[in-house]
Amino acid sequence: MTEREILRIRRFVVKLGEAMHAYGTPSHRLERLLSEVSQSFGLEGSFLVSPTWFSVVLQEPGQEQEYSHISRVKPGGIDLNRLSLTHELVAAVLAGRLEVEDGLVQLGTIRGAPDPYPLWLGFLCWGGVSAGFALLCGSGLMDMLASMTGGWLVFGLEWLAARHPRFEEMLEPLSALLLALLGTGLVALGLPLNVPVVVLSGIIAFIPGLSMTMGLRELAARELLSGTARIMDALMTLFKLYFGAVFGLALGGLLWGGSNRLPLTASLPLLLEGGAVLLLALSLLVMFRVRPRDAFWGLLCGLVAYGGARLGNALFGADLGGLVGALLVGLYANSYARIKNTPTNIVLLPGIVLLVPGSKVYVGLNSLVSGQDMLANAASGAQVFLSFMAIVAGLMFANLILPPRRYL
Template sequence: MDTLEFIQIRKFIVKLGKMLHKYGTPAFRLEAYLTEVATYLGVRSAFISTPTSLTFVLWSDRHEDEYNSAARLQPGELDLNALSRTDELAIALLSGELSLSEADKKLDEIDAMPSPYGKLVTFCAFGLATSAFAMLMGASVSEIAWSGILGLLTYIWCLWATRSKRVNLMLEPVTAFVSGLATSAIGSYLDPGINIPLIVLSSVIILVPGLALTMGLAELASRNMVSGTARVMDALMQLFKLYFGAFLGVASGFALFGANNYEPAPSLPYWATWLSVLLLCIALIAIFRTRPKHIIWGILASFVAYGVTVGSSQFMDQNVATFVGAFALGVFSNVFTRFANQPATIVSMHGLIVLVPGSKTYIGLNSFISGQNFVQADHIGQDVFLIFMSLVAGLIFANVVMPTKKAL
């Protein structure tokens, strides 16, 4: 390998690593995948990934050429469309269908690619997702409607945050504050007796870091200590900011508009739970930017995870049932990888969303601080811990029973 070829290879690997980090790839998957690509391209390598940095060490077989690089990066966000296309590009490169220069150019094209669903569809998806979550939590019809409306407001703040660094820094607390203030006003003037904390939680559920907590624990389980600890602490800080914003918003609303006396309203029948899972799946397609050819797989993954968990809970403890659901999801995701030759993350993220206890973490924090539950939830702290552990263990066992063919 001459020096010019080594330079081309290391430029491609560095760009590939930064892009995969930007798309929210966990550290243990990112490091393993980059190692595979580097090995295929004929260079030795070592990588260290954290939520805010990425270190590359590359050298040729006999150390004729060496390269070290450390990049300071912002925590990535899930973009399944770009992740899928980047993986296809790497496959084409390794199979000889593309040259390094062509692959490098296409990486730039993928990075500049907008969401395949556009802002209007994503705007509607936020409203649908928040409504579906409220339905899943047993809210009444009016509470579901208000959750959807305020979910649209959450998207406006998220869109504003992409254009303003100041808004991005305070996104979680200010969004929760506005939702709490608006819900208090609704409870005082438009719809007295609504469950204000539940509506506030539903309206900001997209920002609740349950998935990030699960990914952080999975990184810790894979002995990525630095990345896992950083991701868990970052997720906890996001959760604290959300709760403080909601607490301040509701308190300010009560001071301005008067206190709300909660009057329980009839929930939708049991079949609405399954409808809410379907609606949530549909909304996540746009929010996660899932490619059209993977939509059916993503919806099936959600129903596999939720259906197996609900079915298992009829015969065993809920926390053990979550382990079984996560195990089934892991097996299904790895089967998807073998059929579609795409990263398991593409479908596993859809299923994890209906399993991760991010909302329970928020509810537990509320119970700890205020001493009150706004939904029926006994032993919430123990349940959150056990569910997180069950999720991680289920995915690990699934990788042993049905090994994935891809690191991603």
């Protein structure tokens, strides 16, 4: 193999890795995928991927000369549409249906591809996620409507931050602060609202429960650098959200009086709870940019997660109930990935998000700092950690019973 060919392959591997990282691929799966791609070209590869670091070393077997690449990357979001398209591109390259040079061109085309859903639908779904979560908290109609409005406000801020990078670092605390001001202002006008729950529901899209689950999963896979970095980033996001909300509540109290803490419903009627879960699942499909042809199966995965969690709660209690839900979701996602030859995450993530107790971490942080429970029966730190680990264990058992065909 000539040096020119190796450099071309290295460029493809680097661009592929950076693209998959940007679309939300976990580090341990991305490293294994890149190793598979390198071996298919007859090269040995060594990779180190973290939320902010991407390192590649390639060499021919038996040769001492190495071809390396190191780059600084930003923590990736979740874009399941582009992830699916990139996975299809990788399959075509590995099967020999697509040349490396053409693959490089298509990677750029995929990065610039339009979103599968219009902006107005994304706007509606940000409000839908907040409204659905408010219902699951046991709040009333006014709280749900205020939460939906808060979700739309946060969507506008997120849209602004995407176009003006100077707002990016302040996006989370600014969102929580403005929602707290909005909630206390509405209470001052006479509306009966539970302001802390409205704030939490409005910023629920920023609560990093999925990131914490991915971090723990990476730690379980011995990806210590990436897992630790991801968890610390998630914790910092939580702190920014919490203290933005605290400052907003204090400022709102100073401007127009204190906030309300109305009682919440302990349990919802089954039909209303199912409707809230359905609203959440549908909204998440749009927020994660799941392709329309995969949307039904992603929605079904969310319902599997909901049913599995209820079954697990009945069998083992709330702390370990997520294990059953994650096991069923993992088996479902791996089966779908095998049948459709797609990444497991395409249907896995919309289901897992309904299981992760990210909001409980926020609520527990509020209880620790303020001494007040935002929600009834707020879980302790140990219970939240056990819930996270139950989900991670369920996913690991699912991969043991029915591993995905490919590392993604």
